[in-house]
Every structure is written in C-alpha cells, then in structure tokens.
Amino acid sequence: MRRQYPFHLIEPRWQQHWEAQETFRAFNPGESPAAEHPFAVRHGDTAPESLEKYYILDMFPYPSGAGLHVGHPEGYTATDITARYLRMQGRHVLHPMGWDAFGLPAEQYAIKTGQHPRKTTEENIANFTRQIKGLGFSYDWSREVNTTDPNYFRWSQWIFLQLYHSWANPASGKAESIDTLEFPADVTTDEARRDFRDDHRLAFVSHAPVNWCPELGTVLANEEVIDGKSEVGGHPVVRRPMRQWMLRITAFAQRLLDDLETIDWSDSLKEMQRNWIGRSEGAEVEFRIQESEDRICVFTTRPDTLWGATYLVLSPEHEWVDGITTDDQRSAVTDYRATAARKSDLERTELAKEKTGVFTGAFAINPANDEPVPIWIADYVLASYGTGAIMAVPAHDARDLEFAQKFELPVRVVVQAPEGESLGFVGDGTSVESGFISGLPTPEAKAKIVEWLEGKGQGKRTINFKLRDWLFSRQRYWGEPFPIVWRDGHHEAVAESDLPVLPPELDDYKPTTEGDPPLARAADWVDLSDGATRETNTMPQWAGSCWYYLRYLDTQNNERHVGEAAEKYWMNVDLYVGGTEHAVLHLLYARFWHKVMFDLGHVSMAEPFQRLVNQGIILGEDGQKMSKSRGNVVNPDGVIDEYGADAFRLYEMFMGPLEMMKPWNTKGVEGVYRFLGRVWRLFIDEGSYKDYEQAVTAAPDQAEALLAGLKLHAAINDTEPTPEQLKVLHACIKKVTDDLDGMRYNTGISALMVFVNEASKWESRPREVLGIFLRLLNPFSPHLAEELADRLGEVSGNTLAYQPWPEWDEAFLVEEFIEFPVQVNGKLRGHIDITPETSREEIEQLALACEKVQQFIFEKEVKKVILVPNKLVNIAVK
C-alpha cells in the first residue's frame, strides 16, 4: 500500500533528536538546564523549581515476554498527550517510566529452562523499551527505574525495615517507632518484652492459616485470590497454617477509608476500595454459656434484634467448640469440623448452596430475656470476620432464616416492617416483643440496647472491617529477600548498612519441598558465620510497586529512598493513569505504605495519588476480550509498521473516551492515518512528494537525503489570515484546549480534523495559521508535527515541545451573520438570519414573521416567546 507520508523516516529521526537533546528531562530542585536546552530557551533563567510542577504518572508495566499489547499504550498515550500539552502550557512536567520486573513468569521460565530470571527480565525490558520508545512518548528516561535493580530494591528492603521497626499507636492513630511502645506492668522479662514488641510491629510473623497455592508453590494475599483460585493462572488455593510475614494494614483501615474523601478518584474506584475495607458499625454482645462462667462474644450490626436471637452459631474453627460440645454431640461435631477443614474456599462458598451445620449440645443465655438458646456450628459463619461467632436472628436475616428453617429452630419476629411482611424483613423498622426497646425505631433501639448491655458489662459498641492484614511473604526466588535473620528462634533486622540483601545464585529455582522457598536451598547464603540464618521467603511483587513513584523523583540517590527537596517539590502525583485491575491491590497497598512513611516523616503528604483515572480496556475486533486463545490479539508492532506511531497514538485516543471499554477496529486506524496524510498534503507539495517517491524507488538507500528535496505546498505564504481563516483556527484552539483540560482526547482529535477539512479548501494558506495548528497537533502526533514545523520555519529550541500553547481570542469566533433557530412548541420549524447586534424585540418579530413559522402559529394563540441568547427562540402556541 502506498504510504500516506514517510512516517517510517520521520518518526525515528525525531525520536533520536529528542533523545540526543534530552528534550524531556525534568529538573530537580538545584538542577538547571543548559542554556541551549529548549526548556531554558522557553523559560530563560527562571529556576525550574520555581515553576508550577505537574507529576504525571503511568502504572509501570510488568515486562512480560509477550511484549506490549494495545492496552498499554492507551493509558501511556493519554498521559503523554497531557504531559506534552502542559509542558507547552509552561508547566514543569515530570513524566517517568520504569519496570515492575519481579514476578512469576520470569521465575517459571527459569524453572523450565534453568535460565536466570535476571536474563529473561533484561531481555523483556529491552523489548519493552524498544516498543515504548518507538511510540515517541515524552518520558524522562534518565529517571528510569527497575524494581529488580539492587540499587532500587535496597530501598524496598529499607522501607520494610521501617515497617518492622514501627507500631501503630492507637492513641495517635499513627505509625511510630517501636521504641515508643510502652510495656505493660506484667511484661518484665527480656523474653516477654521481646515477644510483646514483636506482637505489635507493623511487619510481624503469623502462624495463622493462609492461602496456599500448590500449583504456584506459594502463598497468596487475600486480594490475589479470586473465587478460591489464584488471580495469576487460576489455580486452586487451599487454606493451610504456615509461618508467614504479615503487614498490619488493618491498623490503617479507618484512615485508608477516610482519606478517600481527600482525593480525586472515580466514584466507582473509591467504592471498590470502600467495599474492600468493608467497615461496618455494630456491637459485640456477650452470651453466658449455660452452667458456666464463660461467655461467648458475638458481633452483630443489629443489637436491636437481640430478643429475636434464638440460637448462636460458631464457625467450625472457633476455639471454644471443643470445650462446649457435649459428649453425645461430640462425634457429629468432630466429623463436621473435619469436613469443613477439608473444603477449599471455593467449595465453602460457591458450591455450598445449602446451609449445613451441627448442634454442639450446649446452650447459652440470651442476655435480653435470660432464655437458653442452643449453640450450633456452621461453616456459613466465618472464623476470620468479627468474633467468628454470631447470634442468629432468623426473623431478620436471610441466612439465619434459611438455616433455622432447615434445622427447625425457633423464629421470633422482633422488628415491625413499615409496610408488608415483617418475617424476613432486614431493613429498619420498629422494635416489637423486645422488652424495654419495644416501640422504638431501629436506630434508637440500637443505641438503647447497647447502652444497656454496656451497663451490664455484657457488650459494647464496635466497628468491624473486612480488610485483613496483608500476607507479605512468598515462597519464590524472583523477589526481594527479606532483610531479616533468625537467631535462636527469633527474628532480627539486618543492619541498614548491610542493605541490599542480594538473593543467592541458584541452579534450580523450584520450591524445595512442601512450601520451603527456593532460597532455602542456598545453604551458603542462608547460614551466617555467627550462627544466624537468613529468612528465606521473599517479598511479593507489590513491594516494588508500592513506592516506585517516589524513586522516580531521585533515582540516583544513594543516601535516601528519595531526597527531601525532590520529594517536597514533586509530590504528590497530580495525575495517575492505569487499569482498574489494581483497584484493591496496588492502589490500596501503596496508599498504606505511603501513610506509614508519612507518619514516620519520610514523605510530606498523606496520600500519594491526587487524581486517578482508569483507562477502559480495549477489546478485540470481535468485541471480545483480547486473548491468545481467541486469536484476537492486536500487536502494536504490526500496526506501527503499517501506519506509524503517530497514527497508532491518534487512533488509540480517537476510539472513544479514555475511561470507556471499547473494541479495536483496524479500519479506524486507517481513518486517522488518512487524516495524517491530509495534514501532510496540507503542508507538502504533492508534485514534489511524487517525485520523491519515484526517486526513492530507484534509490531506496537515498530516502533520507531525498526527503530534503520535498517542497512546501505552493498555497503556503506569508499573507495576512482572513477573518474566516482566523475563525476556523481559533475555534480549533478553543475546542482542543477545552478538551485537553477535560482529557477528552477523542473530541479534541475531531476538532483537529474539522480544521484540516476546512484548511484543505483554502487557496491561500497563511504560514502563521498553519504553524499554530501544528502546535495543537503536537501533543497528539508529535513526530509529524515536529517534522512539518521544522519545514515550515524556524522553531526556537529545535522542538515544538516547549513552544507556548496557543490562546484563542473570542473576538474571532463571533459570527457576522447567524442562522438562528426558531422553534414552535419545542420543535424546530425554521431559521432567521440575524447578527450579534439584533435586539431581542427584533428577533422575536423576525421569528413570528418567519414564513415557515407562520404556518404553525396561524390561527393559534401565541402564549409565550422564549428567547435563549445564542441558542434559539421558541414560540409557545395553543
């Protein structure tokens, strides 16, 4: 196919120019550009740090072997356009890129082939770099980070130590040094004090059941388990107790929830985080066990239904089950617990349509009415939420009702529904048959019963979160080793001066045995000369991505994770763009780490990402999700070969709104490619381009040199633009500026198309007008814009990157004659010719006199004439 224009020559040339010129370098406080750098050409002696900054961040990719897919450049193009736009607007823009390079695929490939994951990772990064650079993004490559680089993960380990050395002080609600933790009076021995501290650290060791994925040979965080299967690979996950490192994210649940109010994220994303944090207000109520002094504590959000609590249910794992079970029920209970323990999470939720459970034989006393209620165990009660025990109120809870009906337990209505059936009613109503709270509306009933329980010492108001502590260790090779050693059964921090802790070299990357990490195989590495042994787990992939946005600010700093001045100047991230897949993983973890760092004084702001935008996913041409098995994956390399990077960028944005899910259509790429061809022909003399093409056919190796022989279009000249031309130009400036401010890239592009459609008709094309158009085009398709601007005339600093963004003048947009719409009863009936000076009265008269309008108001009563300035006039008749 004939090329619309020689993008294959233009694009690499400008990419090399930007690289050589370091066009997109951002400058830290204290740094300044050389005098000939385009930043200095634009801003003169002004110190970069005195300019208003804008930090625009992409979610850095995992460099997989498959290379870039079309989803990556969607977000990257959007941020690049905004970065280039704001640079032209005079902002000091930081726009970096890096690699989230620890991860499972490289390790699995290593297990299969014996090749070191570092090698795979390096190759993949090289490929990603080539692809991303080929798209002409304006990244400051001097700030590239790689999470697997020891100079990077040294600081990931350092941050882990900050967590290790801290605790969450409930009094201040903040992370503080573990040294501020006061020991209770009864904690006196060194051993007890050590244990007490270890129980309070933000990074701590737990032996609780965890999500173990046998297929992957590692444990997973709750966030990484979906429907009982691993998020990566979809392998079954089972519960199993193991010694693991945990991070105390639960201590920050309330702040993670509250601070969502301070940031500019989409409602749906905030809602996803809120749901994940899962705050619910209620009360803990204590039920005395019959013929015993022990009390079972349950959590309920409906303490007002206490009179309707006709039985209790404990989770099968509840620690008291053994103690309370009666002899005649013991074998049934033991069997049930064994069955429940064998069930995977999947079976316990998905497959368990029908409620199951057994009676323990024991009874508890309902504190409201002193009646004995039976205690059951059932796996619909989760050990991990609340107290692992509930009071069942079958009349006002669907699950309890189902259970009660199956096992013929009593059901007692205690809330009157405002209307309709009260049995099974779960909303707010009025308490009935409930002693001293009868007659009270639900909220008041709740308050009163809790007050009463508190007075009796049998309950208290509480808040529960679904959020669990973060399981932070993995049984893998290709991750950050923990900066931890073990001595006499206790863990100790590695000295900061000994960081980074490098992983050992291995020949075999497989986990050793059931759950033993591959690092355990490296005896030389594990056993230290002083008798201590190294922790052999590694950190999860999230560790590196939790703080990379900070390292970009100061990648070369060997003294700190980030220099204070750089952090203060650049933070926080003004705009963060990425996919929704990280809504509750990366974005929650990073916020948590950031808050800890904030409390400890290592960063200056409480939230890292001020504004966050999710790009929608791109579907295949068949409207299905792209996948190898469907065979509908679009490879960007092929598209760029055929149409060029500028067309690719333009199409990714022209498809539709950034945040929307939308299908790929190669015909659409051709459309924007044709548009770029029209831009080319607006500037370049067609005859000379045809000559060039013929000459290139004869001498393909001379293509670069022959390109120099192209002539500008003969219609381009230095005449004064006509008012009509200025109107078209300024309408375009206005629309593109508005759309870029609102990140409406698709409509911005359509405005550029409208301009080109008009300008193509001009017999005289003023250089001034075309030059301004190229500045508008530059953020979208920078290679072509730079090339044509270069041919059109001198560009200061040899790049459009820092040319001032054009401003529009409303005066040029005023129409001399306006076709003003006239409606009758809200329906368009005709137009009248007016000018901006036409008075209201005149417009009304003209509208009523209009011939087309006449036939609709003839012999009717004109009730009202509504004139909306600059919009229309509407005549209401009857």
Add this chain to the structure above:
RNA sequence: GCGCGAGUGGCGGAAUUGGUAGACGCGCUGGAUUUAGGUUCCAGUCUCGCAAGGGGUGGAGGUUCGAGUCCUCUCUCGCGCACCA
C-alpha cells in the same frame, strides 16, 4: 443478593450548565482522476414519505415553553464484591 457504571444510525462514538440529536471517523452508494487494483478528490448517507410533513436517543410514565440530558417505575448489558452477621 448488594454496590457501581452504561444503553443514541449498519459500526466506534458527538451533543460542558435542560436549548437545532447524530459532530468526527469507519462502512456503504454514486461520480471524477489515475487506472491492473489501490490511492486521492467531490457528492450523498437516522427513518417513513414523491412532497408537505411525520417518527426517532432500551421501555412506560412525569416535570418543562423545550428532555438523550432532570424525576419515578421497568428491562438489558458490563464491572466489582459476594454466607462479612
């Protein structure tokens, strides 16, 4: 089940605050140039109707001079969470 979002031509999508529905692009139809095709350029393209005119933004109501936009009910699709007491 709960929460969030979205339904507009043959298709992707426009329509900042209620104010000319369908911008821009794809596709399609016709024409011109070149011609082997393609490229490029011009014209047309929501629908019914020869026209005048009528209808039209998932569906049904409502508010309004005027509703794709606001309100009520309802249907469909997508996403998230899911026995969270």
